[in-house]
Amino acid sequence: MxxxxxxxxxxxxxxxxxxxxxxxxxxxxxxxxxxxxxxxxxxxxxxxxxxxxxxxxxxxxxxxxxxxxxxxxxxxxxxxxxIAFVFQEHTLLPWSTVEANVMLPLALRKVPKPERREAAHRALRLVGLSDYVKALPRELSGGMKMRVSIARALVSRPxxxxxxxxxxxxxxxxxxxxxxxxxxxxxxxxxxxxxxxxxxxxxxxxxxxxxxxxxxxxxxxxxxxDIPVPFPRDDTFRTSPEFGHYVGLVSQALKH
Known part of the structure; x- marks a missing residue:
């Protein structure tokens, strides 16, 4: 990639x-x-x-x-x-469940309910929120709300x-x-x-x-x-000399 x-x-x-x-x-x-x-x-x-x-x-x-x-x-x-867009704020509908928030783009396109529910559950599995389908946004942490926003963006397979x-x-x-x-x-x-x-x-x-x-x-x-470091990457990359090298390159480019 x-x-x-x-x-x-x-x-x-x-x-x-x-x-x-x-x-x-x-x-x-x-x-x-x-x-x-x-x-x-x-x-x-x-x-x-x-x-x-x-x-x-x-x-x-x-x-x-x-x-x-x-x-x-x-x-x-x-x-x-x-195309899907994830903003800095989660922009979730506070009165709707996690499932309903994720299904929203498909509901607006009038996708049949069984299809949009299946797509929403798939997206929620990707972000690790399968156990929070019926939760409301107020019951979630900030990180979980952002996961829901990402799932809503992914539901259409952009x-x-x-x-x-x-x-x-x-x-x-x-x-x-x-x-x-x-x-x-x-x-x-x-x-x-x-x-x-x-x-x-x-x-x-x-x-x-x-x-x-x-x-x-x-x-x-x-x-x-270019960051020509292969994926997957993990925390060992964050502490490697290679990581520091590329951080330095980007930082220097920002200064200039």
Whole structure:
């Protein structure tokens, strides 16, 4: 699942986003993401990382350049239910059970109830929450709520998973546990591409096949750091000289 083995899936050429008030959020972004990659985006706050993700998801429209997902526009890719988005906040419906929250995307598409229940239970097994099907969000910890959000994103079997700082509000132990679980899910869902925003260089190096480093606003790609360490990865990688080497490369790229 390393970059050199991947086929093109997301293509950005001179991508630009200028807001009506004149703010240039993103300018001149050139980047390709391959099928089966796990790419982390790092950079200072306000550098346009979330804006790029919203454009990929079809929630924002580019004002310049080209953006293709699976060879189509983001709008077309979204209509085909091939993109899922996990935000920093869990955004669960507080009055609905875990099962109902995970089934929601399929319910909106009017998928028959037996099919969406089966898909929801499969997604909940992937995130380790099979025993909490009937629980309400208020009965869950922060880490468990994020697991439910990930399950809801996975329920449609997306080819592209966008994650905008999903672990940012979690404690370090929970964060590392979910990092490992996310990698396990990604490896099970063969061919799924993950694009992941983080401000944590250690997290980026641990998760990624590549790390994309962005400049301050107007955001553009200043460096792409390959992390050619095979999967599966575990805690021994976090304490290895190799890990420190790549953390140093990404940190230096951020400084420059």
């Amino acid at each position: 390393l970059a050199e083995q991947a086929t093109a899936l997301v293509n950005m050429e001179q991508l630009e986003k200028v807001y009506p008030n004149g703010t240039i959020a993103v300018r001149g972004v050139d980047l390709e993401a391959g099928a089966g990659e796990f790419i982390c985006f790092v950079g200072p706050s306000g550098c346009g990382k979330s804006t790029i993700f919203k454009m990929i998801a079809g929630l924002e429209q580019p004002t310049g350049g080209q953006l293709e997902i699976f060879g189509n526009s983001p709008h077309e890719a979204r209509k085909q239910n091939e 080819k592209l998973l966008l994650m905008d700082e999903p672990f940012g509000a979690l404690d370090e132990i929970t964060r590392q546990t979910l990092q490992q679980e996310l990698l396990n899910i990604w490896r099970q869902e063969e061919g799924m591409t993950v694009l992941f925003i983080t401000h944590n260089v250690f997290e980026a190096v641990y998760l990624s096949t590549r790390v994309v480093v962005m400049t301050p606003r107007p955001g553009k790609v200043s460096a792409v750091v």
